[in-house]
Amino acid sequence: EVQLVESGGGLVQAGGSLRLSCAASGFTFDDYAIGWWRQAPGKEREGVSCISNSGALTSYVDSVKGRFTISSDNAKNTVYLQMNSLKPEDTAVYYCAAQRFSCSFSFWNYDYWGQGTQVTVSS
Numbered sequence: 001e002v003q004l005v006e007s008g009g010g011l012v013q014a015g016g017s018l019r020l021s022c023a024a025s026g027f028t029f030d031d032y033a034i035g036w037w038r039q040a041p042g043k044e045r046e047g048v049s050c051i052s053n054s055g056a057l058t059s060y061v062d063s064v065k066g067r068f069t070i071s072s073d074n075a076k077n078t079v080y081l082q083m084n085s086l087k088p089e090d091t092a093v094y095y096c097a098a099q100r101f102s103c104s105f106s107f108w109n110y111d112y113w114g115q116g117t118q119v120t121v122s123s
Contacts, residue, residue, distance in 0.1 A: 001025075001026045002025070002026035002027050002112050003023075003024070003025045003026050003114075004022055004023070004024050004096050004097065004098060004112055004113060004114035005022070005023045005024075005114055005115070006020060006021065006022050006094060006095065006096050006114045006115065006116060006117040007020070007021045007023070007117060008020040008021050008117060009094060009117030009118045009119045010118075010119070010120070011120045011121075011122065012086055012119075012120070012121055012122070013121070013122050014086060014087055014088055014121055014122065014123050015085060015086065016086050016121070017082070017083060017084045017085075017086065018083050018086065018119060019080055019081070019082050019083070020036070020080065020081040020083065020094055020096075020117060020119075021078055021079070021080055022034060022036070022078060022079045022080070022081075022096030022114060023076075023077065023078050024077045024078070024079070024096075024098065025077060027098065027112065029053075029074060029077040030053055030074060031053055031100060031101065032053055032098040032099060032100060032101070032111075032112075033050055033051060033052045033053050033098070033099050033100070033101060033102055033103045033104075034050065034051055034070075034072065034079040034096055034097070034098055035047055035048075035049065035050040035051075035096065035097050035098075035099065035103065035104075035105070035110065036048045036049045036050070036070065036079075036081045036094060036095070036096055036097075037094070037095045037096075037097060037107075038090075038092035038093065038094045038095070038119075039092055039093050039095070039116075040089075040091060040092040040093075043092075045095070045107065046061065046105075047061060047104075047105030047107075048060070048061050048064055048068065048081070048094070049061070049064065049068055049070040049081060050070070050103035050104070050105065051070045051071070051072050051079060051103065052101070052102055052103050053100075053101050053102075055071075055072045055074065057102070057103060058070050058103075059103050059105070061105070063089075064083075064090075067083065067084050067085045067086075068081060068082065068083050068084070069081070069082040069084075070082075079096060081094070083119070086119075086121045087121060088121045088122065088123045089121075090119060090121050091119060091120050091121050092118075092119060093116040093117065093118050093119075094116060094117050094118075094119050095113055095114050095115075095116045096113075096114045097110040097111075097112060097113045097114065098110060098111055098112040099111055
């Protein structure tokens with residue numbers, strides 16, 4: 001059974017930090033890029049960051065560049081999203097998702113999705 005399980009969300013004040021984790025199982029982790037997406041109330045889901053299957057390539061949406069860092073531990077089949085200098089506009093449900101090999105921010109390229117973890121940033 002394919003599973004992507006997010007953890008690490010919570011409530012934090014503006015300027016604070018959180019580290020999200022995405023634990024994957026049930027598929028060949030080394031063949032998949034992992035993306036982090038988020039969805040705020042009333043808004044479309046947007047791609048935030050992505051790491052290629054090799055871990056060599058990363059991508060970020062402009063609004064999080066310099067504040068968020070994606071990394072992977074292939075031995076643990078886990079991808080992390082370190083989020084620093086958080087802003088109220090980062091408040092959303094954060095999802096991780098898997099697509100074959102390379103990164104993209106195209107929703108329909110992703111094969112597997114987690115259930116999400118809530119991140120709330122207070123002002």
